[in-house]
Amino acid sequence: MTTETLISSLSQKLGQEHVITDENELTYYGQDVFSEANKPLAVIRPSNKKELAETIGMVTEHDIAILPRGGGMSYTSGYLSNRQSVMVDMCRMTDIIEINLEDMYVTVEAGCRWVDLYEALKDKNVKTPMWGTLSGLKASIGGGASQNSVFFGSGQNGAMSDSIIGMEVVTSDGKIVTTGSGAIENSTPFFRHFGPDLTGLFTGDTGALGVKATLTLKLVPDRPEKRFVSFNFDDYSGTLKAIADVARENLASECFGFDPFLQQQRMKRESLAKDIKTLGKVIGSEKGFTSKLKSAAEVVIAGRDYMKETSFTFHAVVSEMTDVQADKHLNRIREIANVHGGIEVANSIPKIIHAHPFVPLNNMIGPEGERWVPVHCLVPHSRAIDLFEAIEDYFESKQEVMEKYKIEAGHLILNIGNSATLLEPVFFWPDELMEFHYRNVEEDVLERISGFEADEAAREVVIKLRDGLLDVFADYGATHFQIGRTYRYSKNIKSETLDLITGIKNVIDPKGLMNPGSLGLG
Numbered sequence: 001m002t003t004e005t006l007i008s009s010l011s012q013k014l015g016q017e018h019v020i021t022d023e024n025e026l027t028y029y030g031q032d033v034f035s036e037a038n039k040p041l042a043v044i045r046p047s048n049k050k051e052l053a054e055t056i057g058m059v060t061e062h063d064i065a066i067l068p069r070g071g072g073m074s075y076t077s078g079y080l081s082n083r084q085s086v087m088v089d090m091c092r093m094t095d096i097i098e099i100n101l102e103d104m105y106v107t108v109e110a111g112c113r114w115v116d117l118y119e120a121l122k123d124k125n126v127k128t129p130m131w132g133t134l135s136g137l138k139a140s141i142g143g144g145a146s147q148n149s150v151f152f153g154s155g156q157n158g159a160m161s162d163s164i165i166g167m168e169v170v171t172s173d174g175k176i177v178t179t180g181s182g183a184i185e186n187s188t189p190f191f192r193h194f195g196p197d198l199t200g201l202f203t204g205d206t207g208a209l210g211v212k213a214t215l216t217l218k219l220v221p222d223r224p225e226k227r228f229v230s231f232n233f234d235d236y237s238g239t240l241k242a243i244a245d246v247a248r249e250n251l252a253s254e255c256f257g258f259d260p261f262l263q264q265q266r267m268k269r270e271s272l273a274k275d276i277k278t279l280g281k282v283i284g285s286e287k288g289f290t291s292k293l294k295s296a297a298e299v300v301i302a303g304r305d306y307m308k309e310t311s312f313t314f315h316a317v318v319s320e321m322t323d324v325q326a327d328k329h330l331n332r333i334r335e336i337a338n339v340h341g342g343i344e345v346a347n348s349i350p351k352i353i354h355a356h357p358f359v360p361l362n363n364m365i366g367p368e369g370e371r372w373v374p375v376h377c378l379v380p381h382s383r384a385i386d387l388f389e390a391i392e393d394y395f396e397s398k399q400e401v402m403e404k405y406k407i408e409a410g411h412l413i414l415n416i417g418n419s420a421t422l423l424e425p426v427f428f429w430p431d432e433l434m435e436f437h438y439r440n441v442e443e444d445v446l447e448r449i450s451g452f453e454a455d456e457a458a459r460e461v462v463i464k465l466r467d468g469l470l471d472v473f474a475d476y477g478a479t480h481f482q483i484g485r486t487y488r489y490s491k492n493i494k495s496e497t498l499d500l501i502t503g504i505k506n507v508i509d510p511k512g513l514m515n516p517g518s519l520g521l522g
């Protein structure tokens with residue numbers, strides 16, 4: 001069968017409007033936040049797991065590769081390939097299938113966005129342990145599971161995969177495989193473990209092993225008592241030590257820091273006027289009337305002047321069941337920060353982020369419309385300071401070329417669970433935006449920015465700098481989320497481990513058609 005007949009069969013199955021072949025649309029689908037690849041042959045949008053399975057089977061029967069795409073909010077070429085491929089866009093599989101408060105789980109279709117799950121659970125006093133990424137207005141839960149994403153709740157509860165009980169995954173031959181207790185005859189998806197952990201196998205695979213159709217996540221009580229606290233530090237080592245200590249004692253649901261450069265980028269981008277707009281949300285999130293007024297007044301009075309231009313900033317959110325527990329954790333964080341040289345400042349940043357967790361993704365460009373790309377790694381706390389210094393040394397060694405192309409870099413730091421520090425250098429450089437940015441950044445932001453001419457040379461330098469950082473990270477035995485086609489999973493793991501995962505890939509995907517190249521496999 002020719003490609004044309006395959007596309008016609010897919011159109012018959014899904015309806016023509018759900019099989020995209022328009023060249024402009026395909027150009028858009030050939031881009032992520034950072035990169036561009038060949039256009040896929042077509043983009044298909046199945047509406048349920050049966051259609052998903054059948055259409056994947058139809059595509060691979062013709063030796064054409066599958067590229068799974070959730071919200072598309074990634075920047076590691078996870079769904080981009082130069083091979084002849086059909087992209088599966090999960091944007092129609094967004095249902096919240098079951099919220100089970102008796103057995104404490106929720107099942108969603110993989111294309112469901114974090115913001116929709118958040119809204120659905122908000123009044124039920126429950127949450128998933130990790131409950132979203134900062135990109136959650138567009139990013140999907142299936143994408144999060146495939147990236148092993150982090151942010152809200154990750155300080156205490158770890159990465160996305162730690163919140164998942166089970167999944168239904170479509171493999172390249174169009175079969176639906178169930179993991180967790182949902183795979184047992186007569187059971188329900190209430191528990192992850194029964195024999196080897198097959199749920200774990202599909203987490204963080206960036207779509208290399210199959211397309212997630214549905215996911216079941218744990219539910220936990222939403223801890224109502226919140227405390228927010230921020231500190232300025234004179235240097236990175238105090239910030240890193242404080243984050244590590246807060247992590248070790250499992251004190252904060254989110255704990256993160258910015259270096260002075262990234263802090264200033266945030267300040268340039270956001271205005272106090274916007275903070276005040278967000279105030280409505282801050283006020284709404286507080287319990288009593290007095291507390292609402294106090295919080296509002298604090299954010300307004302604090303403004304942004306308290307952020308010293310040279311300071312590292314540290315922010316923590318405490319989420320506990322009772323007043324007493326919350327205050328205890330807050331006071332302990334204060335003690336830790338003091339020991340490491342932190343000076344307490346207004347807590348507007350964590351308060352605003354929490355009150356309005358899923359904002360438009362305008363941060364995918366710089367304040368003047370610069371291009372933006374982060375690169376991250378996770379190391380044990382004991383290596384974080386040395387690695388931070390190694391990253392700074394690396395930037396120092398590249399200062400000339402960075403200055404030549406006006407490439408700037410800052411740092412985001414956070415802890416993931418109690419054993420890992422995540423370091424995320426973030427690059428900004430003047431360069432032309434892509435169609436991807438025009439479709440995903442808000443119009444009023446696009447109108448405000450001046451924009452830049454295309455600078456392919458600068459982009460190439462950023463790619464090399466990012467690659468150079470991967471060498472630095474490798475020296476520290478770092479691990480990564482969001483592997484896609486960027487992080488060196490297959491290159492950095494031991495050969496016996498690589499043999500095992502390659503063998504598994506060959507069994508599940510013998511023709512190598514499931515997102516080939518993702519994880520560096522196939």
Ligand SMILES: Cc1cc2nc3c(=O)[nH]c(=O)nc-3n(C[C@H](O)[C@H](O)[C@H](O)COP(=O)(O)OP(=O)(O)OC[C@H]3O[C@@H](n4cnc5c(N)ncnc54)[C@H](O)[C@@H]3O)c2cc1C
Nearest residue numbers: 070071072073074078134135140142143146149150207212
């Ligand atoms: C402004 C901004 C803020 C961000 N903040 C965070 C953050 O706080 N934390 C964080 O971890 N990341 C963050 N990210 C990165 C990214 O948005 C997340 O990793 C997010 O989880 C990606 O989800 P998505 O649905 O957009 O996935 P996509 O980008 O569509 O896909 C990501 C990978 O998963 C695969 N995939 C997607 N859906 C499926 C599926 N159903 N089955 C199998 N494979 C699939 C794709 O093939 C690809 O390899 C941010 C990005 C931006 C632009």
